[in-house]
Amino acid sequence: MPPHARTSRPWPALAVAVAAMLGLAVVLPPEIRAAGEQRAADDDAHAAMVAIAPGGSVELDQLPAEHRELYLAAAEHREAFTAVRCYCGCEDFLDHPDLLTCFVRPGDGAWERHATGCGVCLGEARDVVADLDRGLPLDEIITRIDARYGGITT
Template structure:
């Protein structure tokens, strides 16, 4: 009898642990948000997380350049790679970011920097140093003081 109870308790905890684990994109509401098919089918890792952050923090991404070469197609910042307009649930998503690991990584670098409490100008400086020696940035305005 003790053996059966022990096995049942063990099975319960295994099930509980499995149900509580989250996937790579279940961060900051990425799972709860409805994304277009081009986001859902993207092979780029963490793409939903990047789109969710872009939708919720477009004002930050307005001041972060992109280094994937998208300035040649009219993008002004990394925000342009993910959003056409709007924010939050009203966001209109651009397909560009769904296929670009550089774009996704820049958004995640921004997100991580903000979570660490860094000001936006410091985050931008780190991104510029990381990519600037070998790639060309979009023509993106500097963040205002205090961001």
């Protein structure tokens, strides 16, 4: 029988390849396996963030008192809130370039709903306000926020 007429049977090679991959999964260092598991957990957390803290507008009278204070502080201290990056990941799913846009919607100036449902945004805002109250210069506030929250999404 000529070679081109032979029927190729890839099953043995495929079985060996699958067995090798399964073997690798077992012998991979735990750090590499954990990295894959962490990525899956991060993807789940991102989806949860979108569900819990979507964009849109909100009325301040619907918010808890502390949240209202932080929204008003964001509007009052626009320069500081614009200079600080938000580290919750909202730049990816809401196109927020800075912390101010987590609280104040660009364009119409309405209150942005996202921040009230996001612990990272609220935490950063608390820290910015506290640092402003301490009289810290803006460059130091930025450095402190980057150091504290930078590892969350970068």
